[in-house]
Amino acid sequence: MKPAGSAARSPLFLRIFLLMLGCVAVVQLMNLALLIAVQTPSAKLYTVGQVVHAMGRGHDPAGDLQVERVPAVQPVPWNPRAERIEAALASALGVSAESVRISFPTPFLQREQVYRRTGVPSPAPISPAVARDVVITGGFSAALRQRDGQWLRVEPAEGFEPWRWFVLLWLIFSALAVAPFAWALAHRFAKPIRAFAAAAERLGRDPRAPQLELEGPSEIAEAAAAFNTMQARLNRYVDDRTTVISAVAHDLRTPLMRLGLRLEDAPDALRHACEGDIRDMQGLVSTALAYVRETSETPVRRPLDLRSLAETVVDDLADRGEAVTLAPGEPVVLNGNPAAIKAMVTNLVINAVKYAGGADLTLALAEGHAVLDVRDDGPGIPPEDLEHVFEPFFRGERSRNRDTGGVGLGLPSARAVARAHGGDVELRNRAEGGLIATLRLPV
Structure with a gap:
């Protein structure tokens, strides 16, 4: 059943689809703006001299490196970069290469790359002065074995860099920007459901409650029209049966009255007994009419x-x-x-x-x-x-x-x-x- 004016209504599916597209478009625009606005994070640079200085003092006065003693250091697979820096670190410290160890963190969601020693030349000897100027890029973990068997480990101090704060604030701002679209979408979904729930509650309390208004998208208007049709049919169903009961109860009064008149010439014993039965039937009819009237009239x-x-x-x-x-x-x-x-x-x-x-x-x-x-x-x-x-x-x-x-x-x-x-x-x-x-x- 198509309600009047439904041809001009846009479907609920289309409205929700367009609203979701608008939400996605806003998110993508925010991401594009983030890509343009955010500064490219630069990798931090450290030198072997900084690491040697921190190991010698037991801490880093600048606060860029953190130093701690650990009982053991896990061995890592060989790679040429670590070998060169280990050689420079050992030269700067004046110890053997076996006494130092350096490793680099594996990038997130990437495997650690495996290198083969075959065909890669050993690093050339380097003087301590030159070794101190060797640059270490990004994160690392450098360790020096102590005489007691423990290790002195130096790593970059962990901190929340400014560009990360910018990205975090941008994500929060993006969530706030998308929140109105999400609220509108949820409201669009919940509004017709609330309307039907309220109508069902009204129908349960009062079968003659006002019908639903035919408004909103075509699907909602069609559902409201079907609900109104159901309510009207239920009322007609009850009214028809109430009318039949009322008519039967009312029409019974006439034959009861005729019976009373015909009993006037009957013997007294029979007349008194039948009159009692007639009174009972009249009371039953009156009670039935009162019941029908109470359950069918429109309440004020x-x-x-x-x-x-x-x-x-x-x-x-x-x-x-x-x-x-x-x-x-x-x-x-x-x-x-x-x-x-x-x-x-x-x-x-x-x-x-x-x-x-x-x-x-x-x-x-x-x-x-x-x-x-x-x-x-x-x-x-x-x-x-x-x-x-x-x-x-x-x-x-x-x-x-x-x-x-x-x-x-x-x-x-x-x-x-x-x-x-x-x-x-x-x-x-x-x-x-x-x-x-x-x-x-x-x-």
Whole structure:
């Protein structure tokens, strides 16, 4: 189904795709700017004389080199560069080449290159003065064996160079620059999902809630139209069946009235018995019509104090001599249909009074819901019937006497009103005996 005006809507896929392309473009532009703006890092230069000076003093006054004593130095594969510098370092120190060792770090994600000694001439002897001027480029590790068998190792001091600070700050700035695009993308994804979640929540609380607006990309508009169609079909489905039940219950009044007229000439014993049955049927029809009316009419909701409403119900029953109490507490305000909620609370309390002789009510707030508990000390309900009692015309009292069992529409009506307000009614047996009916309504 295509909603009106959908031809002018750009698809959600295209919007997200273009937004991602824009995000990637910004990142690449930032990288290009970094490539142009950053200074090329220059390799640090050291001389053999600096290394010899640091070894002689045990530290480097300039702070460019760090000196430490280590128990052993790992041997490294031979390479011509290390051999030449080792020869220069040994000449400058006046020791044999076996007493010094130098190694260079392997570049990140690269293998250490393996050289063959064959065909490479040995380095020529070099005077100590010239050896001190031999340059060492980049990182290295030079070691001199001491008389006690330990090694004196010299390495460049580790430090965070200025160009690294520049790159780090640039990356942080790039992340901040891309953050609005990422936020827009996440918002674009989450907004329609939040809208559908809110619509589903409204539909659960009120089947006649306003429909979703057909806005946004074509996919979202089509999904909203499908959701609205589903909501309309559900309402029609319920309305059609409610209308049938209401019509049947209403039309039953006419044959009942005719039966009453025809019984006027019947014998007294037969007439009295049949009139009692007719009265029972008329009461059943009236109850069914009231149930249909309560569950199908469009509710008018406004803020109300559930505690004040419960106090009114309790006071009315207490004035009739019923053992009904309500624990004191703070006001609990929620949005609802006052008439429907009062009828629901009255239904639950009268149910407890009828079967247990009294009721104790408590009202509190818990996790964003108003929780009303109606406790009694009656016989309870068999566990297998705790859910069946919410089915229309099901009676937990197995006799068919309306004076003791009712018609089986009280609890279904109460649950229908609670669920229409986004809440629910549950029953459970108390461990100490009796029953507790719990009403939960969102505030």
